[in-house]
Amino acid sequence: MASALKNLSDYNSDNLIDISEKKFGLVVAEWNKAITDTLCKGAYDTLIKHGAMPENIIRNTVSGSFELSFGAQLLAQSDEIDVVICLGVVIKGETKHDDYICHAVAQGITQVSLKYNKPVIFGLVTTNDEQQAWDRAGGKHGNKGIEAAATAIHMLGICE
Template identity: 90%
Template sequence: MASALKNLSDYNSDNLVDITEKKFGLLVAEWNKAITDTLCKGAYETLIKHGAKPENIIRNTVPGSFELSLGAQLLAQNSDIDAVICLGVVIKGETKHDDYICHAVAQGITQVSLKYNKPVIFGLVTTNNEQQAWDRAGGKHGNKGVEAAATAIHMLGISA
């Protein structure tokens, strides 16, 4: 569903798995840092709200969204990590770079998730302009970081 039709910060919190002993890798791209930091804050606060311990949330950064796949793999290969949440922003520019980056990240994150049989969440904001990115980082469409954290918790419930 398009985020214009649903607030990214709204999710069903019924029957969430207990995450008090779960360990999360929070992987954040530094490109568009102000926006990705806001996504990270939303994800972090959502995990804490549902019982994650601060010491069980490991935050790592990568230079840009393209590097999320390898960063996710490095976190996922750690058997202590139960889920990895990848957060980044790709804003369309004058070239088609966004198509290549988004496609590569989607495939890479999917491969990591399947390889390590654990949730690796695609929290990539892909927009046409910066304002649309802010709208999805706590603006009028909610926060994609909140949605990504809620997705990780839900996925842990089905893989438990």
């Protein structure tokens, strides 16, 4: 569903599993750092809210969104990590770079998830301009980081 029609911070918290023993990997792109830090805070706070232990949440940073797949792989290959959440921002520019980056990240994250048989969550904000990114990082459309964390918890429930 298009985020213009939905607040990304609204999710169904019914029937969430106990995540107190689960280990989470957060991979956060440094490009557009102010926005990605806000996404990360949303994800982290949501995990804590639902019972994750702070010591079970590992944050790794990568240079940009293109590197999210590799960062995810480094975490996913660990038997100790139960789920990986990837957070980044790609803002359309004057060239088509955004198409290539978004496609590569989507494919890479999917491959990592299938290779390691564990959830790797796509928390990539893809927008036409910076304001739209902020709208999805705690603005009028909620916070994609919250949505990514809720998705991670739901996916862990499927894996049990």
